[in-house]
Amino acid sequence: MTVTEESRSDSRPSQAHAFQADVAKLLHLMVHSVYSDKSVFLRELIANAADACERLRYEAIAEPKLLGDDPKPRITLAADAEKRTLAVEDNGIGMSRDDMVEALGTIARSGTKAFIDRLAAADSNAEDNTLIGRFGVGFYSAFMVAERVDVLSRRAGSEATWLWSSDGQGTFSVTELPADAMRRGTRVTLHLSEDVKSYTERLTLERLVKAQSGHVPVPIALIEKPGAEPAEISDGAALWAKPKSDITPGDYTDFYRSIAGQFDDPALIVHFRAEGRQDYTTLFFVPGARPFDLFDPDRKGRIKLYVKRVFITDDADILPRYLRFVRGLVDSADLPLNVSREKIQESPLLAAIRKGATHRVLSELERIADKEPVAFLKIWETFGAVLKEGIYEDFERRDALLALARFKTTASTDASPWRSLKDYVAAMKPNQTAIYYLAGDDLERLKSSPHLEGFRARGVEVLLLPDPVDSFWVMPGVSFDGKPFKSVTQGAADLAAIARADAKEEAQTEAPPAVKIFIAFLKSALGEAVSDVRMSDRLTDSAVCLVAPEGGPDRALEKILASAGRLPSAAKPILEVNPRHDLIVALAGLAESDRAFKEDAAHLLFEEARLLDGDRPVDPRQFADRLGRVLARGLPREAAAGAA
Numbered sequence: 001m002t003v004t005e006e007s008r009s010d011s012r013p014s015q016a017h018a019f020q021a022d023v024a025k026l027l028h029l030m031v032h033s034v035y036s037d038k039s040v041f042l043r044e045l046i047a048n049a050a051d052a053c054e055r056l057r058y059e060a061i062a063e064p065k066l067l068g069d070d071p072k073p074r075i076t077l078a079a080d081a082e083k084r085t086l087a088v089e090d091n092g093i094g095m096s097r098d099d100m101v102e103a104l105g106t107i108a109r110s111g112t113k114a115f116i117d118r119l120a121a122a123d124s125n126a127e128d129n130t131l132i133g134r135f136g137v138g139f140y141s142a143f144m145v146a147e148r149v150d151v152l153s154r155r156a157g158s159e160a161t162w163l164w165s166s167d168g169q170g171t172f173s174v175t176e177l178p179a180d181a182m183r184r185g186t187r188v189t190l191h192l193s194e195d196v197k198s199y200t201e202r203l204t205l206e207r208l209v210k211a212q213s214g215h216v217p218v219p220i221a222l223i224e225k226p227g228a229e230p231a232e233i234s235d236g237a238a239l240w241a242k243p244k245s246d247i248t249p250g251d252y253t254d255f256y257r258s259i260a261g262q263f264d265d266p267a268l269i270v271h272f273r274a275e276g277r278q279d280y281t282t283l284f285f286v287p288g289a290r291p292f293d294l295f296d297p298d299r300k301g302r303i304k305l306y307v308k309r310v311f312i313t314d315d316a317d318i319l320p321r322y323l324r325f326v327r328g329l330v331d332s333a334d335l336p337l338n339v340s341r342e343k344i345q346e347s348p349l350l351a352a353i354r355k356g357a358t359h360r361v362l363s364e365l366e367r368i369a370d371k372e373p374v375a376f377l378k379i380w381e382t383f384g385a386v387l388k389e390g391i392y393e394d395f396e397r398r399d400a401l402l403a404l405a406r407f408k409t410t411a412s413t414d415a416s417p418w419r420s421l422k423d424y425v426a427a428m429k430p431n432q433t434a435i436y437y438l439a440g441d442d443l444e445r446l447k448s449s450p451h452l453e454g455f456r457a458r459g460v461e462v463l464l465l466p467d468p469v470d471s472f473w474v475m476p477g478v479s480f481d482g483k484p485f486k487s488v489t490q491g492a493a494d495l496a497a498i499a500r501a502d503a504k505e506e507a508q509t510e511a512p513p514a515v516k517i518f519i520a521f522l523k524s525a526l527g528e529a530v531s532d533v534r535m536s537d538r539l540t541d542s543a544v545c546l547v548a549p550e551g552g553p554d555r556a557l558e559k560i561l562a563s564a565g566r567l568p569s570a571a572k573p574i575l576e577v578n579p580r581h582d583l584i585v586a587l588a589g590l591a592e593s594d595r596a597f598k599e600d601a602a603h604l605l606f607e608e609a610r611l612l613d614g615d616r617p618v619d620p621r622q623f624a625d626r627l628g629r630v631l632a633r634g635l636p637r638e639a640a641a642g643a644a
């Protein structure tokens with residue numbers, strides 16, 4: 001029996017566990033990544049240690065004896081160059097056996113899975129090899145530098161000490177140690193690979209801690225070799241409590257990176273102190289890059305709530321959902337410390353903080369939209385699709401959000417692609433009463449939609465709305481500057497009152513009688529497929545397009561509702577026909593004997609309109625047959641006969 005086994009002879013036998021499938025995949029990617037900056041592992045382990053200290057501090061509010069004789073939170077790094085190990089130790093909350101299996105064997109964070117998928121998909125792409133560095137991937141980053149990781153932990157209030165161990169090859173073991181094996185808290189020991197042994201050097205560690213974790217609100221000490229005294233390398237002073245004048249931009253960036261687990265630069269920093277009836281400090285960051293799980297339906301904000309510098313929860317929904325990309329914290333001087341997290345949620349004090357904090361973020365966005373438009377547009381490009389959710393979620397701030405919103409429109413140019421609603425309204429044509437929009441799912445297709453023709457001909461600007469959320473906020477009742485929003489794919493286009501920009505005034509607004517008869521024919525030929533066929537004033541170049549009847553959802557919203565199964569009986573579209581189009585005029589002129597051909601043409605026109613909307617033919621087989629017959633008719637007689 002070896003010495004180690006002997007010392008564990010009174011313990012339960014160790015048990016082997018397999019990692020959850022996603023973890024195994026992540027570990028593989030991590031270990032084989034060519035990403036060079038492996039040092040992010042230290043930031044992650046220190047962040048976890050600080051979280052553990054803060055969770056203990058919170059639980060001790062209700063149960064002070066958890067602190068025992070060791071009340072001051074601390075993080076200690078212990079290096080051993082000879083053994084090539086680095087330990088990150090804390091006296092925080094610790095983990096039970098079940099905590100370990102759960103927390104270190106599965107992927108808990110919602111963003112992590114999206115991250116892995118992205119990383120796996122981009123395996124060979126050089127740019128994406130930097131992803132690991134840009135986004136925190138938590139505890140597992142330890143395997144970028146370690147051949148084996150041992151986690152020794154004892155939960156606050158418990159006697160049991162557990163040892164979790166893994167070489168990151170698909171399994172881990174959990175072993176119980178004698179009760180006095182360690183004091184409260186957790187020690188993560190990394191058995192470093194040969195090529196990263198510099199992580200046992202004092203200077204390297206000091207530099208990394210200062211750069212990455214200098215503002216963690218728990219003091220950090222370093223024991224540079226076995227037997228040495230711990231030396232403090234970071235004092236654990238809360239950055240947000242310092243006067244602004246003492247904080248450099250670099251301090252903010254480091255703090256942002258450690259709190260957000262991202263490695264980019266913040267695009268906007270909102271640091272302010274509210275005093276008076278409510279006393280609290282907020283420090284918010286708008287990230288420079290999109291987190292992976294931004295559109296995850298479960299994604300909630302992660303603003304941390306502190307009370308007098310004690311971490312309470314990151315689940316207090318401080319900011320509304322449409323600001324879920326904002327990272328940071330609120331520290332209140334007024335909230336009571338000794339109430340449960342649930343009670344805090346209902347506190348009127350917290351409601352006032354929520355309101356004040358939300359207002360502050362929006363007014364900062366307004367300020368830079370005004371003063372630093374370039375910086376603002378970058379934020380809008382990254383997070384505009386999320387901010388727009390607020391237009392229908394937050395009635396109270398709807399006008400403010402509409403004023404912030406920027407759009408691609410038919411008036412966008414390469415030099416200035418984004419337009420505000422203020423720009424739009426200023427450019428409205430005489431007699432134009434509505435703000436027109438075209439919603440869909442692809443900007444390029446929107447740009448070439450036939451629905452825009454009549455608007456372009458009159459120089460009437462149309463908002464192009466490619467985000468799914470767009471179909472929801474442009475609902476009846478929403479207006480800007482007194483102007484309602486109106487879909488160009490719905491109802492009558494109302495363009496007759498607006499003069500054409502190209503001076504090609506349509507002489508006759510009445511269709512010639514033959515076209516009128518043809519329109520009636522189309523209606524009977526298409527039968528149930530459409531609710532109406534009528535002349536269009538929105539078409540100038542295309543022959544046909546489909547529009548939605550007035551009143552219901554527009555074409556884009558209808559598609560979204562139908563695909564979500566929320567629209568059992570979709571309203572039938574209206575087929576609009578361009579009475580001046582050559583094809584329509586020619587078809588209208590065909591003799592009664594050409595009835596079979598005209599019928600094929602009617603259906604093909606309908607399917608053409610669907611295709612232009614990005615839809616597929618209703619019945620592909622029939623579509624192909626009709627197309628075949630019509631094509632054959634265009635061929636010389638002999639060839640067509642040969643083909644038949």
Ligand code: ADP
Binds near residue numbers: 051090104108
């Ligand atoms: P995250 O910190 O985002 O939850 P990690 O992968 O960094 O993700 O950590 C996973 C979990 O492991 C943590 O949520 C926590 O429950 C547990 N954990 C990690 N390190 C410690 C520690 N030092 N003390 C207590 N629990 C820890």
Ligand code: MG
Binds near residue numbers: 044047048138139
């Ligand atoms: Mg973590």
